[in-house]
Amino acid sequence: MSIFIFINYINAYSAGQDKKEIKINFINFTEKDYIEYFSPILPTENYIFSRYYSYSDDLYKPAKGTIGFYIGKNVIDGKEFYRISSNAVDRNGTAFKFEWDISDGFFLNNRKEEAIEFTTNSIFESEKSDINTVFAGKLLQTKAIAELNPLYSDGEVVKEIKGYEFKYNIQRSSTYRAVRTSSEILFSCAIGITNYYMTRAENEVDWKYKYTWSDGKQKVKDGWYWDPNNFNTNTIYHLYAGMTYYQIARSNYYSVPESFAWTFGGSLIWEYIGEWREQVSLNDMIFTPMLGAITGEAFIQTTKFIEKEMNPGILRETITFVLNPFGWFNKMLDSSNSGDIRVRLVFINPLQTAIENKLEKEVLKR
Amino acid sequence: MKIIKLFIILIATFFYAGFLNHLNASEGTSALPVQLASDFQKILEFKGWHADNSGESLNAWKFNPSYHLLKVSINYEERDKDSFLIVINSERGGTETRKAFPFNKRDISRIDNIESILNPYLISLTNSNAEEEKKSDFYPTVKGGYYRTNDNHEILPEKSEGMFFIGWDLVYDPLRDADESTVPLYLGDYMDAFFKLSIDREGKKFFGKLDEFEFDINFVLYGKNIKKVSGEESQRNLYGVFTGIEYYRPYVTSKEVLWSDDVYTDHFHIQYCFWKVAEFVQTLTFTNGGKELSFKYEFGIGPGQNSSLTATNVTEDMEDDLNPIFVSNWYGKNDLGDRDHNYYWSMTVPVKLEVTADKYLNSKFDFKYHFYYFQSLFDKNAQDFLNRFIFNYGFYITEDITAGFGYEFWHIKSIENENNKSHYWNRFNIQMEMKL
Numbered sequence: 001m002s003i004f005i006f007i008n009y010i011n012a013y014s015a016g017q018d019k020k021e022i023k024i025n026f027i028n029f030t031e032k033d034y035i036e037y038f039s040p041i042l043p044t045e046n047y048i049f050s051r052y053y054s055y056s057d058d059l060y061k062p063a064k065g066t067i068g069f070y071i072g073k074n075v076i077d078g079k080e081f082y083r084i085s086s087n088a089v090d091r092n093g094t095a096f097k098f099e100w101d102i103s104d105g106f107f108l109n110n111r112k113e114e115a116i117e118f119t120t121n122s123i124f125e126s127e128k129s130d131i132n133t134v135f136a137g138k139l140l141q142t143k144a145i146a147e148l149n150p151l152y153s154d155g156e157v158v159k160e161i162k163g164y165e166f167k168y169n170i171q172r173s174s175t176y177r178a179v180r181t182s183s184e185i186l187f188s189c190a191i192g193i194t195n196y197y198m199t200r201a202e203n204e205v206d207w208k209y210k211y212t213w214s215d216g217k218q219k220v221k222d223g224w225y226w227d228p229n230n231f232n233t234n235t236i237y238h239l240y241a242g243m244t245y246y247q248i249a250r251s252n253y254y255s256v257p258e259s260f261a262w263t264f265g266g267s268l269i270w271e272y273i274g275e276w277r278e279q280v281s282l283n284d285m286i287f288t289p290m291l292g293a294i295t296g297e298a299f300i301q302t303t304k305f306i307e308k309e310m311n312p313g314i315l316r317e318t319i320t321f322v323l324n325p326f327g328w329f330n331k332m333l334d335s336s337n338s339g340d341i342r343v344r345l346v347f348i349n350p351l352q353t354a355i356e357n358k359l360e361k362e363v364l365k366r
Numbered sequence: 367m368k369i370i371k372l373f374i375i376l377i378a379t380f381f382y383a384g385f386l387n388h389l390n391a392s393e394g395t396s397a398l399p400v401q402l403a404s405d406f407q408k409i410l411e412f413k414g415w416h417a418d419n420s421g422e423s424l425n426a427w428k429f430n431p432s433y434h435l436l437k438v439s440i441n442y443e444e445r446d447k448d449s450f451l452i453v454i455n456s457e458r459g460g461t462e463t464r465k466a467f468p469f470n471k472r473d474i475s476r477i478d479n480i481e482s483i484l485n486p487y488l489i490s491l492t493n494s495n496a497e498e499e500k501k502s503d504f505y506p507t508v509k510g511g512y513y514r515t516n517d518n519h520e521i522l523p524e525k526s527e528g529m530f531f532i533g534w535d536l537v538y539d540p541l542r543d544a545d546e547s548t549v550p551l552y553l554g555d556y557m558d559a560f561f562k563l564s565i566d567r568e569g570k571k572f573f574g575k576l577d578e579f580e581f582d583i584n585f586v587l588y589g590k591n592i593k594k595v596s597g598e599e600s601q602r603n604l605y606g607v608f609t610g611i612e613y614y615r616p617y618v619t620s621k622e623v624l625w626s627d628d629v630y631t632d633h634f635h636i637q638y639c640f641w642k643v644a645e646f647v648q649t650l651t652f653t654n655g656g657k658e659l660s661f662k663y664e665f666g667i668g669p670g671q672n673s674s675l676t677a678t679n680v681t682e683d684m685e686d687d688l689n690p691i692f693v694s695n696w697y698g699k700n701d702l703g704d705r706d707h708n709y710y711w712s713m714t715v716p717v718k719l720e721v722t723a724d725k726y727l728n729s730k731f732d733f734k735y736h737f738y739y740f741q742s743l744f745d746k747n748a749q750d751f752l753n754r755f756i757f758n759y760g761f762y763i764t765e766d767i768t769a770g771f772g773y774e775f776w777h778i779k780s781i782e783n784e785n786n787k788s789h790y791w792n793r794f795n796i797q798m799e800m801k802l
Contacts, residue, residue: 136482148490157466228693235639290641294611298559298583301538305504
C-alpha cells in the first residue's frame with residue numbers, strides 16, 4: 001500500500017493554545033484509514049490536525065506551505081522496514097527529501113511519531129533558514145543522530161553536498177528518565193522493605209520510633225549515628241542496595257556523578273522511609289552510595305566486556321542480567337522503543353525531481 | 367595646488383584603507399581555522415569525547431567502547447580571488463583523509479554558515495570505526511586453584527583444611543596499546559576490579575557455603591598516561607589519584623582468631639572493608655619483545671571497618687570489659703546473648719608495593735607486599751597492623767595459560783590500649799591462571 005498525504009500547515013497559533021494547526025489533505029484515503037493508520041502516529045501533543053479528503057491523480061510536488069508524507073515499505077538486507085518520506089522546499093528554494101526506514105516491532109508507533117515530528121519540525125525551521133543550516137543545528141541539539149555519513153560529490157574538493165545518511169536513536173526525555181529512575185529506585189526500596197519485614201525479628205532490635213508524625217520529627221532531630229549492625233549488613237547488603245540504585249540511574253543515561261547523586265537519594269529514602277523505625281545510620285549513608293557506585297560501575301564495565309566478547313544467547317543474557325538487572329531491563333525496553341531507524345536527507349535537484357515525477361507518471365504509471 | 371593636495375590625501379587614504387583591509391583579511395584567514403577548531407572541540411565534548419585543541423589542530427579521543435584517537439587539522443587555503451578553501455586533514459586508526467570545502471570570500475565572516483557546511487563532515491569523522499569497534503580494551507584474567515592454610519610458620523600443608531578458589535580480574539585499560547603519547551585520564555577511564563571466592567574446604571557443600579570472599583576495585587579519578595616507544599621497547603608511566611573499595615573476609619578457623627569457641631566454631635573473625643576515598647597509584651611498565659616488567663605502588667586513606675585480635679577469645683563473662691568500640695549487636699539479634707561483635711569503625715591507610723615480571727623464562731613472577739594500618743575512629747589507642755606478603759610463580763603451558771604455585775604470609779598485630787596481640791599464618795596455593 002502506498003499513500004499520499006499533503007499537509008498544509010498554518011503558522012498562526014490557535015487562540016488559547018500553544019499548538020500549531022496543520023491541515024492534512026488526504027488523497028485516496030478514507031477516514032477509516034486515517035483512524036487505523038495515521039491517528040496513532042501523528043504528534044497531536046504539539047499540533048492540531050484538521051483533515052480533508054479528496055481523490056486525485058496529482059503527483060507529489062513539494063511546494064511552500066505543504067508537508068507531504070509518502071508512506072510505504074522498503075526492504076533492507078532482506079528485512080522489511082516501514083518507509084516514511086517527505087519532500088519540501090527551504091527558504092532558499094532548495095528542495096529536499098527526508099526518507100525514514102523504520103523497523104517493525106514493539107513501540108512501532110513511537111518510532112513513526114518521532115520520524116514525523118523530526119521531519120515536520122525540520123520543515124518548519126527550513127522556512128526561516130536553509131535546510132543545511134537547520135540540519136547542522138539539529139546535529140548540535142540532539143544525540144539521537146548517529147553514524148552520520150555526508151553524501152558529497154566525488155573528489156577531494158566538495159563541490160556539492162547531496163545530502164546526509166544517518167541512524168536515528170530515539171532519546172528519552174529528561175522527564176521520562178527522571179520518572180523512570182525514581183520509580184525503579186522506589187520499586188527496589190519496596191523489595192527491600194518487604195525483605196525487612198520478613199526478617200522483622202532480626203530488625204526490631206534497632207527500632208526506636210513508631211509510625212507517628214512526632215516520632216518522625218524526633219528521628220530527624222536525633223540525627224545520624226554509627227550503627228551496630230552486622231559486618232556483612234553494613235558492607236555487602238548496603239553495597240548491593242547502593243549498587244542497584246546506581247545501576248538504575250546509569251541505565252537511565254545519567255553520568256557517573258549524576259548517578260552517584262541518585263544513589264545518595266535512594267539511600268536517603270531507605271534510611272528515612274524504608275527504615276522509618278530506626279535512627280539514621282551515618283555509616284550506611286557513607287557506604288551505601290560510595291560502595292554501591294564503585295561496585296555498580298565495575299559490574300557495568302564487566303557487562304560491557306561480556307556483551308563485547310560473548311556471542312548473543314541465553315548465557316550472555318543471564319550473566320548480564322545477574323550483574324546489572326535494571327540495566328538489562330532498561331536496555332531491552334529502550335532498544336525495543338528505538339528499534340532500527342535509518343534516515344536519508346537528500347537535497348533534490350529540481351530538474352531531477354521534475355524528471356522523476358514525469359517518469360513516475362508517464363512510464364511507471366504510478 | 368589644493369587639488370593636488372586633495373588628490374594626494376585621497377590616494378594616501380585609499381592605500382591606508384587597502385592596508386587595513388589587508389590586515390583584516392589576514393587576521394580573518396588565520397583566526398577562522400582556530401575558531402572552527404575551537405567550536406569543533408565543544409561539539410566533541412558534547413558528544414562524549416575528550417579533546418585537546420592547539421590552534422588549528424585538535425587531538426580528540428574517547429575510551430568507550432574502546433580507545434579511539436582522532437587527529438584533525440583545519441587550514442585556510444587561497445583558491446582564487448573570490449573564493450578560499452577550508453582544508454580538513456584527519457587521521458584515525460592509521461587512515462588519513464583530506465577534504466576541502468570551497469567558500470566565497472564574502473562569506474568569510476559568516477562563521478555560522480561555514481560551520482553548517484563543515485560540522486556534518488567533522489562530526490562524521492567521529493563515527494564508530496569497524497576496526498576500532500572490534501578491539502577490546504578489557505583485559506580479563508581468570509585464576510583458579512586449591513590452597514591450604516597453616517596457622518604457623520610451616521609452609522608445607524599439614525592440616526586437612528583446604529579450599530578451592532576462583533579469581534577474576536578485569537582491567538579496563540584503553541591506553542595499554544596506545545602509541546607514544548601523553549594522555550590525561552578522567553573519572554572511570556581506567557578500572558581494575560578483582561574478585562576472589564573460596565569455596566568450602568575440601569569441596570564439601572560446594573554450593574552451600576561460600577566461605578571466603580575478597581574484592582578490590584579501583585577507578586581513576588584523574589591521572590596521566592605517558593608512553594614512550596623505541597623500536598620493540600616501550601616504557602609506560604601510568605599514575606594518578608584513584609578511588610576504590612577493598613573487602614576481605616578470609617576463612618581462618620584458628621582459635622586465636624575466633625570470637626569464642628562456643629559462639630563461633632567455624633566462622634572467621636579477621637575481616638575488613640573500607641572505602642579508599644583517595645589513593646595515589648603509579649605503575650611503571652617496561653616491555654621488550656613481549657616481555658613485560660612492571661612496578662606498582664599505591665597508598666591511600668579512607669573509612670572502613672575491621673576486626674581486631676584484641677577482641678578474640680572473648681567469652682560472655684569477659685563481654686562487659688570489652689572496649690565499646692566493638693559495637694555490633696548481631697549476636698543479640700540472633701539469640702546468642704547480649705554479645706558484641708568483633709569489628710570497629712576505623713580510618714584505614716593501605717600501602718602496596720608490587721613487582722611483576724611476565725614472559726621471562728617462559729614464566730610469570732609476582733611479588734606483592736600489602737600493608738594496612740587501621741586506626742579506630744573512637745579510640746586513639748586502638749590500632750591494627752596487617753602485613754601480607756605474596757609470591758606467585760606460573761609457567762606458561764600455552765601462550766595465555768600458566769600453571770604454578772603461590773605462597774602467602776600474613777601477619778597481624780592488634781593494639782587496644784594495654785592489650786596487644788599478634789598472629790600469623792601462611793598459605794600455599796596450587797593454581798592456574800588464564801588470560802582471556
